[in-house]
Amino acid sequence: MNETPIIIEERTAAGGHRIGVATLNAPRSLNALTLPMIERLRPQLEAWAEDPGIACVVLMGAGEKAFCAGGDVVSMYHAIRENPGGPVPFAERFFEQEYRLDYAIHTFPKPILVWGHGVVMGGGLGLLVGASHRVVTEHAKVAMPEITIGLYPDVAGTWFLNRMPGRIGLFLGLTGARMNAADTLYTGLADYLITADRRDAVLSALADIAWEDDPELNRGHLSVALRRFADASRAARPASNVLRHLDLIDHVTDHHSVRGILDALEGYAGEDDWVDAARATLAAGSPTSARVILEQYRRGRHLSLKEVFMRELNMSVRCVRGHDYPEGVRALLVDKDRNPRWDPPSVEAVSDELVESFFLPAEGLEENPLRDL
Template identity: 50%
Template sequence: MTEPVLFELHPTENGRRIAVATLNAEKSHNALSLAMIRLLAPKLAEWREDPDVVCVVLQGAGEKAFCAGGDVVAVHHAIRAGDFAATDAFFREEYALDYAIHSFNKPFLVWAQGIVMGGGVGLLAGASHRVVTERSRIAMPEISIGLYPDVGGSWFLSRLPGRLGIYLGLTGASFNAADALYTGMADHVLPSGLRPDLLPELARLPWQGTERADKRLLSGHLRELGRSASLELAPSAIRAHYDAIQSLTDYDTVDDMVAAITGYNGADEWLRGGAHKLMAGSPTSMRLIVEAQHRARLLSLKEVFEMELTLSRQCCRHPDFAEGVRALLIDKDGAAHWSPASLAEVDEALVASFFEPPSLD
C-alpha cells in the first residue's frame, strides 16, 4: 500500500539535514486526509526538536496540485454515519497541524504548485516561506459546500487589505500567483520548472542551525532565484478589481453585501464568476463567513483556531455541509438543497448557535 505522506532527509554540504514531506495522493489532488494529518503531525514535532534538521519542505506529489483541500468526502461519510467523534477528530487534528506550522521554529518552505484550496491553503498560510508558481490556482471555496473558510482562514482573510477577505470568502474566487503576492498570501514566486533543482540547491547553502539566520538565508536564496528567473506572470485580478471589490462590499449588512455582489451585471468575467458562485452558495455560510471574520479581527491566531473548531463541529451537525459535499463532490449534480433556503431565513439566533460548542452526542 502506498504511504499517503512520504518523508525524506537530505544531507546538506555542511553536515545538516533538510527534511521533506510529500503529500502522496495524486488521484485526489493530494486532498488532506486524517491519515495524512496523523503522519505529518508527529513527524513535524520530531523535526522541530532535531538539531540536525535546519529546514522543512512540504510539497505535493505530481504537478497538478499541492493540496486541493481537506478530505471532505470522508467527513461527509462520517456525518451520514452519525460518527461525530470522527469529524471532531479530523478538524481538531487538522487545526493543530496548521497551528504547528504557523509556530514552527525553523524555516518551513511550502512549494504550492497547481491547485491549492481549503485545507491546502491552511498548510500554506502558516509556512515561513510560501512559494507559488505560474501554475498555482488558489481558492477558499467553502461557500459552495456549506462550510466557511476555516484552517485559520477567518484569521488571515480578515487581515487582508480592505474587505478583500470578506469578498474572497463569500465568492470563493480563484486567484493566481500574482494575486497571492499582492495579498501577502505568498512570499515568493518561482517557475515550476525549478522544482527538481530546489533540494540540491538548498543542500549547498551554509546553514547555521539558528532560526533567524537560517530563515534569512532561505529568504535570500529564494529571492535571488526569483530575480534570476524573471518569470512573466498573468496579471493580478484582485489588484485590478480592488476598487470594485471595495464598492461591492461597502455595506453594513450581509444582506446588502450579498445583494450587491450577486446583482453585478457588468461584462467583467471575474466579477461575474464571483457573483454566480455566491448566488449558488449556502445562505447560512454567507452569514457565518462574515461573522467569523468580524470576530477574528479581535482574536489571536490560537483563539481563532479554537473558534473555528467550534464552528466546524457545529457545521457537521447542521444539514448544509453534508448536503453541499454531496451536491458538489459525490453526486455532482450541482443542485444543493440548502436549509434554510434563503438568506432572510438565517436569523441571528441560528448564526450565534454555531459559535457555541455542540452538546455531547
C-alpha cells in the same frame, strides 16, 4: 508511485545539516488531506523541530496538478451519514487534528518552505499560509470555496482573511473567488513566485546553503536563496485579478449585509468572467454559510491564532452536526448533481439565532479540545 500517504525524506546539506522533505502523496485525489496524512505529518514535524541536525523543512505535493486541493470531506460526509445531526467522532477528530497540524506549521521553530504548485484550496491553503516561506508557481489556483459545500473558510481563515488589505478577505471568503499567483503575493498568502520548472533547482540550492545552528539566521539564508529564483521568474507573473478589481471589491463590501453585497454584485454592469464567477458562487452557495462567514470576519479581527483555531473547531463541529455541510458535500462531490437543497433556503430565512449558534460552544465542546495549544 509509493503508496504511503506521506513520503518522508532527509537530504544531506552543507555543513553536516540535513533538510527534511515531506511530500503529500495522493496525486489522483489532488493530494486531498486525509486523517492518515495529518497523523503522519504532525509527529514528523515535531521530530524535525527537535532534531538539531535538521536545518530546514520542505512540504510539497506529488504530481503535476496540485499541492493540496483541500480536506478529505467525502470521508467526513460518509461518517456524518451514520449519525446525522449528532456527534460524529471521525469528522470532529479530523478537524481537531488538522488544526493542530496547521498551528504547528504556523509556530514551527525552524524555516519551513511550502511549495504551492497548482491547486491550493481549503485545507491546502491551511498548510501553505502558516509556513515561514511560502512559494507559489505560475500555475497556482488558490481559493477558499467552502461556501459551495455549506462550510466556511476555516484552517485559520479567520486569521488570514482579516490580515489582507482592506476588505479583500471578506470578499474572497464570501465569493470563493479564485486567486492566481500574483493575487497570493498581493494578499499576503505567499511570499515568492517561482516557476514550476525550477523546483528541483531550488531543492538542490537548499542543499548547498551553509546552514547554521541558529534558526533565525537560517530563515535569512532561505529567504536570500528563494529571492534569487523569484527574481529569475518575474516574467511568469500574471496580472492580479484582485488588484485589478480592488475598486469593485471596496464598493461591494461597503454593504454591511450579505443581501447588500449580493445585490451590489448583481448590479455590476461590466462583463468580467472573474466577477461573474464570484457572484455566481455567492448566489448559489449556502445562505447560512454566507451569513456565518460575514460574522466570522467581523468577530475575528482581534483574536489570537490560538483563539482562532479554538473558535473554528467549534464552528466546524456545528457544521458537521448541521444540515448544509453534508448536503453541500453530497451535491458537489458525492452525487454530483450540483443542486444542493439548502435549509434555510435563502439569506433572508437565516435567523440571527442560527448564526449566533455557530459562535457558542457545541455540546461536548464546553472545554475546547484545542485549549492546550
